[in-house]
Amino acid sequence: MKLGSAFNLGKVFGIQFRLHYTWFIIFILVTVSLSRLMFPSDYPDWPQLLYWTMGIVTSLLFFASVVAHELAHSLVARINDIPVKSITLFIFGGVAQITREAKKANAELLMAAAGPACSLAISGLFGLLWLFLQGITEPIAAMAFWLAYVNLILAAFNLIPGFPLDGGRVFRSILWRITGNYRRSTRIATQVGRGVAYLFILSGIIIIPLHPFGLSWFDGLWLVFIGWFLENAASASYRQAQWQGALQGFTASQVMTSDCPVVPPNITVNRLVQEYIFASGHHCFLVAEEGKLEGILTLHNIKSVSQQNQEVTQVKEIMTPINKIKVTYPNQDVLSVLGQMDESDINQMPVVSEGRVIGLIARDSLIRFLHTRSQLGYR
Numbered sequence: 001m002k003l004g005s006a007f008n009l010g011k012v013f014g015i016q017f018r019l020h021y022t023w024f025i026i027f028i029l030v031t032v033s034l035s036r037l038m039f040p041s042d043y044p045d046w047p048q049l050l051y052w053t054m055g056i057v058t059s060l061l062f063f064a065s066v067v068a069h070e071l072a073h074s075l076v077a078r079i080n081d082i083p084v085k086s087i088t089l090f091i092f093g094g095v096a097q098i099t100r101e102a103k104k105a106n107a108e109l110l111m112a113a114a115g116p117a118c119s120l121a122i123s124g125l126f127g128l129l130w131l132f133l134q135g136i137t138e139p140i141a142a143m144a145f146w147l148a149y150v151n152l153i154l155a156a157f158n159l160i161p162g163f164p165l166d167g168g169r170v171f172r173s174i175l176w177r178i179t180g181n182y183r184r185s186t187r188i189a190t191q192v193g194r195g196v197a198y199l200f201i202l203s204g205i206i207i208i209p210l211h212p213f214g215l216s217w218f219d220g221l222w223l224v225f226i227g228w229f230l231e232n233a234a235s236a237s238y239r240q241a242q243w244q245g246a247l248q249g250f251t252a253s254q255v256m257t258s259d260c261p262v263v264p265p266n267i268t269v270n271r272l273v274q275e276y277i278f279a280s281g282h283h284c285f286l287v288a289e290e291g292k293l294e295g296i297l298t299l300h301n302i303k304s305v306s307q308q309n310q311e312v313t314q315v316k317e318i319m320t321p322i323n324k325i326k327v328t329y330p331n332q333d334v335l336s337v338l339g340q341m342d343e344s345d346i347n348q349m350p351v352v353s354e355g356r357v358i359g360l361i362a363r364d365s366l367i368r369f370l371h372t373r374s375q376l377g378y379r
């Protein structure tokens with residue numbers, strides 16, 4: 001999952017740490033409810049300043065626990081040679097952007113279980129701290145108690161067996177091990193995930209007016225939001241599994257588009273726009289001289305040039321040059337091409353045979369390819 005609009009906090013172990021703007025909402029909610037509701041009702045005789053200090057410190061330690069949970073997933077991914085790009089805190093907790101899925105069921109199981117195991121361990125540590133400090137320092141004991149409790153909830157919540165929750169990933173890895181079929185296991189686990197999400201939404205809707213078991217309308221609303229978020233994530237993973245299944249077995253040469261015209265490097269951007277884009281509607285170009293590829297060009301590159309400058313700018317000045325392009329080969333399987341695109345954050349790869357470009361694979365052309373096949377009745 002990708003989240004836009006986030007602040008970069010810096011890199012640790014090569015992993016970018018980020019704060020999404022929605023995190024500030026949850027940080028304030030947690031801090032205020034600790035400082036104004038929970039601590040004052042359980043410990044009525046602390047001074048005001050202490051409520052706020054302990055509220056802020058406890059809240060920060062809670063989010064540090066969430067980061068530790070994501071870091072646990074990330075480190076197991078690293079051990080299995082799966083690069084991790086970033087860890088982002090956002091309104092529903094944390095998310096690690098792990099560049100690809102595990103290739104073996106065991107690796108996936110360990111990677112998924114590492115997060116909840118870490119939360120359980122943190123919960124245990126704060127539980128011990130609470131036991132030792134109980135009669136000694138009330139504020140720190142109170143903080144330790146709440147952190148033990150909330151990390152336990154975090155572990156339990158994540159172990160619910162609906163994909164994309166950690167428990168759903170554990171469930172998928174077990175199915176995968178039994179059936180040997182990764183995509184079918186993903187489809188089953190994501191369908192269970194959607195079921196879980198609808199249960200969340202339904203219980204939220206029941207809790208809002210009735211507030212049973214001391215739960216508030218706000219808890220109900222929160223459950224509805226989490227359910228909605230999980231449903232979206234599960235559906236997206238389901239669709240991804242569907243079209244990955246549909247692309248399975250195809251090679252690059254079978255799905256590439258060969259209609260990206262070749263243009264010479266020294267024509268002006270203006271001529272390219274007039275003659276190739278307006279006249280024929282092409283969106284991608286291979287910049288080549290005498291059949292030798294020098295770069296590729298998409299509308300994205302062209303937009304960087306203002307209209308006045310299009311007359312004086314040559315195509316070669318704005319193309320993505322060959323040394324920044326990753327290429328693929330005609331018989332490479334298309335799913336591994338997609339995996340490479342994900343890992344290096346690119347949207348298109350030229351297909352090269354004997355030093356010549358014979359076509360281009362772009363994400364949107366893959367979608368067109370599948371669409372055409374299904375319209376013609378192919379599965």
Ligand SMILES: [Zn+2]
Pocket residue numbers: 069070073115116158166
């Ligand atoms: Zn997790």
